[in-house]
Amino acid sequence: xxxxxxxxxxxxxxxxxxxxxxxxxxxxxxxxxxxxxxxxxxxxxxxxxxxxxxxxxxxxxxxxxxxxxxxxxxxxxxxxxxxxxxxxxxxxxxxxxxxxxxxxxxxxxxxxxxxxxxxxxxxxxxxxxxxxxxxxxxxxxxxxxxxxxxxxxxxxxxxxxxxxxxxxxxxxxxxxxxxxxxxxxxxxxxxxxxxxxxxxxxx
Amino acid sequence: xxxxxxxxxxxxxxxxxxxxxxxxxxxxxxxxxxxxxxxxxxxxxxxxxxxxxxxxxxxxxxxxxxxxxxxxxxxxxxxxxxxxxxxxxxxxxxxxxxxxxxxxxxxxxxxxxxxxxxxxxxxxxxxxxxxxxxxxxxxxxxxxxxxxxxxxxxxxxxxxxxxxxxxxxxxxxxxxxxxxxxxxxxxxxxxxxxxxxxxxxxxxxxxxxxxxxxxxxxxxxxxxxxxxxxxxxxxxxxxxxxxxxxxxxxxxxxxxxxxxxxxxxxxxxxxxxxxxxxxxxxxxxxxxxxxxxxxxxxxxxxxxxxxxxxxxxxxxxxxxxxxxxxxxxxxxxxxxxxxxxxxxxxxxxxxxxxxxxxxxxxxxxxx
Numbered sequence: 001x002x003x004x005x006x007x008x009x010x011x012x013x014x015x016x017x018x019x020x021x022x023x024x025x026x027x028x029x030x031x032x033x034x035x036x037x038x039x040x041x042x043x044x045x046x047x048x049x050x051x052x053x054x055x056x057x058x059x060x061x062x063x064x065x066x067x068x069x070x071x072x073x074x075x076x077x078x079x080x081x082x083x084x085x086x087x088x089x090x091x092x093x094x095x096x097x098x099x100x101x102x103x104x105x106x107x108x109x110x111x112x113x114x115x116x117x118x119x120x121x122x123x124x125x126x127x128x129x130x131x132x133x134x135x136x137x138x139x140x141x142x143x144x145x146x147x148x149x150x151x152x153x154x155x156x157x158x159x160x161x162x163x164x165x166x167x168x169x170x171x172x173x174x175x176x177x178x179x180x181x182x183x184x185x186x187x188x189x190x191x192x193x194x195x196x197x198x199x200x201x202x203x
Numbered sequence: 204x205x206x207x208x209x210x211x212x213x214x215x216x217x218x219x220x221x222x223x224x225x226x227x228x229x230x231x232x233x234x235x236x237x238x239x240x241x242x243x244x245x246x247x248x249x250x251x252x253x254x255x256x257x258x259x260x261x262x263x264x265x266x267x268x269x270x271x272x273x274x275x276x277x278x279x280x281x282x283x284x285x286x287x288x289x290x291x292x293x294x295x296x297x298x299x300x301x302x303x304x305x306x307x308x309x310x311x312x313x314x315x316x317x318x319x320x321x322x323x324x325x326x327x328x329x330x331x332x333x334x335x336x337x338x339x340x341x342x343x344x345x346x347x348x349x350x351x352x353x354x355x356x357x358x359x360x361x362x363x364x365x366x367x368x369x370x371x372x373x374x375x376x377x378x379x380x381x382x383x384x385x386x387x388x389x390x391x392x393x394x395x396x397x398x399x400x401x402x403x404x405x406x407x408x409x410x411x412x413x414x415x416x417x418x419x420x421x422x423x424x425x426x427x428x429x430x431x432x433x434x435x436x437x438x439x440x441x442x443x444x445x446x447x448x449x450x451x452x453x454x455x456x457x458x459x460x461x462x463x464x465x466x467x468x469x470x471x472x473x474x475x476x477x478x479x480x481x482x483x484x485x486x487x488x489x490x491x492x493x494x495x496x497x498x499x500x501x502x503x504x505x506x507x508x509x510x511x512x513x514x515x516x517x518x519x520x521x522x523x524x525x526x527x528x529x530x531x532x533x534x535x536x537x538x539x540x541x542x543x544x545x546x547x548x549x550x551x552x553x554x555x556x557x558x559x560x561x562x563x564x565x566x567x568x569x570x
Contacts (some may be wrong), residue, residue: 049538049555051542052536052559053538055536055557056563056566057562059567060536061504061535062536063529063536064537065537071527073525073530075529
């Protein structure tokens with residue numbers, strides 16, 4: 001988790017002693033961190049059984065499941081936060097998943113790799129090929145990232161489905177925070193990833 | 204050495220409204236109970252299992268049915284935990300069952316044994332824990348019918364368990380599974396040596412019928428691919444087909460062997476009663492159609508395990524349990540282990556399952 005700068009941002013967003021579901025929790029590093037540092041009541045979903053076992057060894061309650069199909073089993077508002085870190089781009093229906101997150105959780109935390117980053121744009125412009133960068137290293141035909149988007153795309157989707165963005169943080173490649181407030185265009189150009197704290201607009 | 208505990212009070216009341224007296228429970232223990240009594244693990248055995256989970260089974264002289272998992276340094280480590288495994292109520296390995304003596308008639312119960320339920324089995328295990336003065340077990344674990352008992356513990360005695368591991372099981376017996384059991388029972392009853400369950404009076408037993416029951420059941424415990432890989436269409440000790448009904452094929456020979464060996468160690472009436480108990484199991488209907496309500500008072504951590512190649516207790520049934528636990532906010536984990544071994548995977552060398560159980564148990568123990 002050396003380069004998971006987003007974990008630190010997520011940790012800041014989560015309130016003490018809250019209840020959190022991490023979708024695509026991998027080896028449980030984030031959940032463990034939230035449990036230790038924020039006394040959070042944690043739950044996880046992970047697709048691969050070997051990673052579920054890594055979570056169980058850490059004493060974390062994790063259910064093997066697929067974000068595409070298994071979110072329906074959670075009741076409405078059963079968590080304070082539902083976290084989807086760098087997974088939205090690999091689900092079948094990102095829009096439906098976003099809506100599920102805010103059905104299950106009172107708030108959601110979503111982090112995305114930014115496909116609007118200048119290196120990505122330049123790669124496509126110069127090479128005329130699907131971009132490959134250190135954070136997006138796979139070829140177009142074998143990437144799990146089937147729904148990549150830019151920070152701008154994400155903002156418009158939230159607007160479209162009436163999701164309120166409470167907080168947004170973009171990070172450059174060194175993990176430094178970028179000022180989001182009034183400089184969306186440049187953030188979308190130099191932000192390598194972004195983390196959003198979301199809630200339903202009508203709450 | 205199997206120990207027997209005798210239920211001292213007069214009647215052991217059953218779900219059916221009937222009762223048994225006396226009740227004897229045969230059990231084995233492995234390892235040592237620690238001072239704080241925080242390291243006890245209760246293992247619930249499956250349909251044809253027994254109390255000999257670990258070490259050598261003194262009757263068959265073979266390793267205990269879960270010796271691969273339970274023992275020194277193994278995932279259920281006898282150096283670390285105190286392990287209890289009792290023969291189920293209705294069984295035939297020392298716990299009161301249809302072959303036990305009915306004190307009223309002074310002969311074995313046979314079909315006069317009352318129909319028992321999974322819940323009755325668990326109730327008898329509670330008496331055993333009371334006898335051993337263990338207020339709360341670290342975990343209760345079991346596969347198949349053992350998993351049903353685990354679910355029953357979670358539902359009925361949530362305060363007596365710190366955690367639970369139901370494996371390859373379901374919250375109710377499906378129609379198909381009841382159907383398979385009925386075939387097995389009819390095979391037993393169709394054997395003229397069954398004598399309406401009074402074979403003991405005739406110094407015989409329905410070995411043919413029970414053997415057929417076991418052969419059918421055994422197929423359901425495996426998988427098409429496991430059978431194909433193991434036997435294919437290979438012939439048994441012969442170069443060509445004999446144009447007869449001999450066991451030409453290896454798979455036939457194997458099944459006959461399974462059947463013949465089974466009848467040596469199992470009582471036919473026990474088989475009837477235990478399959479019936481599984482058929483009757485239904486935590487959904489017992490909770491007004493909502494499985495989640497079975498777990499209203501559950502505060503334990505639960506680790507549900509299923510196997511992808513299990514078509515008798517398919518993963519979807521485990522997912523229903525996970526779903527119900529989730530909706531009650533229970534601390535639940537779930538793993539669907541990739542395996543083509545069929546239902547019996549839980550009894551076999553499945554390193555991923557070992558890892559899951561070891562990891563989960565260690566985390567529960569330090570918690």
